[in-house]
Amino acid sequence: MVVVSMITFAIFFLVPRLAGQTPELMAARYVGPRARSDQYHEVAERLGFFDPIHVQYWHWLKAIFVGMEFNYGNGVEHCPAPCFGYSYLRSTPVWPDLLERVPVTASLAIGAAVIWVLFGVSTGVISALRRGSIFDRVSMGTALAGVSLPIFFTGLMTLVIFSYGHPFRITAPGSSYTPFTENPAEWAYDLILPWITLAFLFAAAYARLTRAGMLETMHEDFIRTARAKGLAERAVVLKHGLRAALTPIVTIFGLDLGLLLGGAVLTESTFSLPGLGKYAVDAVMRQDFPQVMGVTMFATFFIVVANLVVDILYAVVDPRVRVG
Amino acid sequence: MVTEISVSDSAAAARTSSAFLEVRELRVHFPTDDGLVRAVDPVSFTLERGRTLGIVGESGSGKSVTSLAILGLHNRSNAQISGEIWLDGTELVGADPEVVRSLRGKKMAMIFQDPLSAMHPYYTVGDQIIEAYRVHNQVSKAVARRHAIDMLGRVGIPQPARRVDDYPHQFSGGMRQRAMIAMALSCDPELLIADEPTTALDVTVQAQILDLMRDLQEEFGSALIIITHDLGVVAELADDIVVMYAGKAIEFGAAADVFERPQHPYTWGLLGSMPRLDRSRTERLIPITGTPPSLIRVPPGCAFHPRCAFVDRTGGLCPTVVPDLVAGPGGHRVRCHLTDQQRREAWDNEIRPKLESTA
Numbered sequence: 001m002v003v004v005s006m007i008t009f010a011i012f013f014l015v016p017r018l019a020g021q022t023p024e025l026m027a028a029r030y031v032g033p034r035a036r037s038d039q040y041h042e043v044a045e046r047l048g049f050f051d052p053i054h055v056q057y058w059h060w061l062k063a064i065f066v067g068m069e070f071n072y073g074n075g076v077e078h079c080p081a082p083c084f085g086y087s088y089l090r091s092t093p094v095w096p097d098l099l100e101r102v103p104v105t106a107s108l109a110i111g112a113a114v115i116w117v118l119f120g121v122s123t124g125v126i127s128a129l130r131r132g133s134i135f136d137r138v139s140m141g142t143a144l145a146g147v148s149l150p151i152f153f154t155g156l157m158t159l160v161i162f163s164y165g166h167p168f169r170i171t172a173p174g175s176s177y178t179p180f181t182e183n184p185a186e187w188a189y190d191l192i193l194p195w196i197t198l199a200f201l202f203a204a205a206y207a208r209l210t211r212a213g214m215l216e217t218m219h220e221d222f223i224r225t226a227r228a229k230g231l232a233e234r235a236v237v238l239k240h241g242l243r244a245a246l247t248p249i250v251t252i253f254g255l256d257l258g259l260l261l262g263g264a265v266l267t268e269s270t271f272s273l274p275g276l277g278k279y280a281v282d283a284v285m286r287q288d289f290p291q292v293m294g295v296t297m298f299a300t301f302f303i304v305v306a307n308l309v310v311d312i313l314y315a316v317v318d319p320r321v322r323v324g
Numbered sequence: 325m326v327t328e329i330s331v332s333d334s335a336a337a338a339r340t341s342s343a344f345l346e347v348r349e350l351r352v353h354f355p356t357d358d359g360l361v362r363a364v365d366p367v368s369f370t371l372e373r374g375r376t377l378g379i380v381g382e383s384g385s386g387k388s389v390t391s392l393a394i395l396g397l398h399n400r401s402n403a404q405i406s407g408e409i410w411l412d413g414t415e416l417v418g419a420d421p422e423v424v425r426s427l428r429g430k431k432m433a434m435i436f437q438d439p440l441s442a443m444h445p446y447y448t449v450g451d452q453i454i455e456a457y458r459v460h461n462q463v464s465k466a467v468a469r470r471h472a473i474d475m476l477g478r479v480g481i482p483q484p485a486r487r488v489d490d491y492p493h494q495f496s497g498g499m500r501q502r503a504m505i506a507m508a509l510s511c512d513p514e515l516l517i518a519d520e521p522t523t524a525l526d527v528t529v530q531a532q533i534l535d536l537m538r539d540l541q542e543e544f545g546s547a548l549i550i551i552t553h554d555l556g557v558v559a560e561l562a563d564d565i566v567v568m569y570a571g572k573a574i575e576f577g578a579a580a581d582v583f584e585r586p587q588h589p590y591t592w593g594l595l596g597s598m599p600r601l602d603r604s605r606t607e608r609l610i611p612i613t614g615t616p617p618s619l620i621r622v623p624p625g626c627a628f629h630p631r632c633a634f635v636d637r638t639g640g641l642c643p644t645v646v647p648d649l650v651a652g653p654g655g656h657r658v659r660c661h662l663t664d665q666q667r668r669e670a671w672d673n674e675i676r677p678k679l680e681s682t683a
């Protein structure tokens with residue numbers, strides 16, 4: 001976590017400095033273009049941009065744990081812990097914004113994950129078992145399209161086909177989000193298109209991965225042993241074949257989900273969902289440094305946690321990894 | 325003289341077999357891009373309960389494919405299989421795969437060559453034995469678990485109640501093979517096929533496993549097929565021996581006969597290339613010259629003729645005519661163009677003295 005915070009900090013404080021940005025220029029980003037240059041200097045000083053790097057880092061890190069008072073001219077703003085930065089453009093702390101947007105991104109990511117795992121893995125298994133069949137060719141062709149087509153294409157296509165008054169219309173255009181706790185049906189209805197779009201991309205990759213894994217494991221000796229026991233083919237495939245082919249899928253799944261929880265930038269932008277990804281994009285557009293830093297830190301956190309979880313899951317999935 | 329039974333004979337097809345296991349004219353071919361692989365072409369033998377059959381041959385001689393075909397474990401999508409396999413009155417080649425499946429594990433079971441890759445790495449040894457038992461027995465997990473522990477104990481695994489929860493990678497090679505045997509025996513099969521059961525093991529462990537298999541066979545009274553390239557193993561266990569070469573059974577007889585009076589030049593070669601304690605250590609082994617044939621382009625006539633030292637004694641028959649498996653005295657059958665007389669002379673005068681020169 002410390003490493004994560006250092007990297008985030010370095011990207012946003014150190015890199016601009018090394019690239020030749022003066023503290024005044026950086027401060028300008030915070031106060032807006034109409035300020036005078038002496039105001040830039042004053043703000044830069046108040047925000048501590050002249051402090052040595054390690055002091056700046058310490059202030060920033062401390063804010064996460066104990067909160068911070070920001071004095072940027074028009075009075076003191078309080079940013080309570082955990083303070084992931086304070087947006088001077090919006091005059092709001094970043095943390096509540098992030099918290100507000102997590103449920104949207106989580107709904108999107110988890111819902112899509114359920115769909116892509118179900119479809120991707122089952123398609124992969126069937127394709128592997130009927131290698132060379134029509135089903136295999138069609139699904140692998142579709143999968144190739146799935147991994148190749150960008151979200152902003154497939155997303156717009158789903159919108160055109162299912163949303164804008166066509167005979168297949170099943171849902172209203174995006175840009176709305178209803179919390180699950182408020183109305184689950186509405187929640188699913190609003191998210192169905194983003195789910196499908198996002199799941200299509202991932203399901204395609206998972207189908208190919210599962211197919212490859214299954215083709216390999218179904219030729220293993222232990223599959224022959226399972227058949228020699230007289231097990232039904234279904235049990236041979238699912239209990240013995242898929243179980244062994246699942247290890248790399250679990251790995252990728254953990255990492256993918258961690259990545260998405262930090263914000264599905266393209267999907268959220270395409271469907272105007274108020275999630276972390278959209279937040280990040282908007283913050284970048286406005287050059288709102290504290291917001292970008294906050295959301296980056298947050299997303300990095302999810303990725304690190306996902307890596308950790310995957311490592312622990314390894315031991316659950318593969319007993320040979322366990323020690324002792 | 326010809327003892328093989330023609331499959332096309334409709335009367336024969338309707339007949340059942342009185343033997344416990346009878347394999348008649350079994351052929352297994354695999355069409356590939358390079359041509360037709362004649363993996364088994366053909367093999368016939370019989371086996372009774374409580375007896376042990378050794379199938380011997382080089383790599384690629386069709387031993388394993390024969391055994392997999394008996395269990396119905398050959399690749400159904402690309403194997404062309406013909407002939408008959410009778411197991412206790414049931415014909416297996418033409419049977420519904422579902423019927424064969426219900427027999428598999430229960431009536432006939434198999435022990436595989438490499439127990440590390442043959443056991444699932446993600447399930448405990450106990451779970452795998454429990455699974456094998458519960459496929460054919462409607463019992464609770466607890467009952468099956470007790471049975472698994474009992475089986476592990478019977479194959480000589482110390483502390484079976486504790487080891488039952490270990491994973492295959494936590495077992496040593498010999499222990500894994502014992503566990504594999506426990507798994508195969510869990511449903512009390514009447515036919516047990518062991519495919520190179522000791523090849524992956526240390527020599528000392530090999531002897532233990534062979535002893536174990538002999539003891540268990542006596543205890544369970546099952547018929548046993550041992551597939552191996554190791555003549556020492558069959559000498560240890562087998563009552564009857566089938567020698568296979570290039571997919572064909574080339575010699576079939578009682579173990580004592582095959583070892584004492586081998587009939588086929590290939591069998592002579594095998595015996596010559598086997599180290600023996602009763603031979604002087606300074607003597608070199610006598611390898612069979614040449615290499616095993618391709619199963620796609622099997623040599624015409626007798627498949628062994630390019631490597632055979634006696635090919636010039638049959639008046640040109642060897643490279644042109646496929647010899648039949650012909651019964652000699654005592655049911656000892658051989659697939660060779662040499663006459664009985666020629667073989668006896670060659671064995672007594674040329675081969676045996678070399679093998680037993682120090683005896």
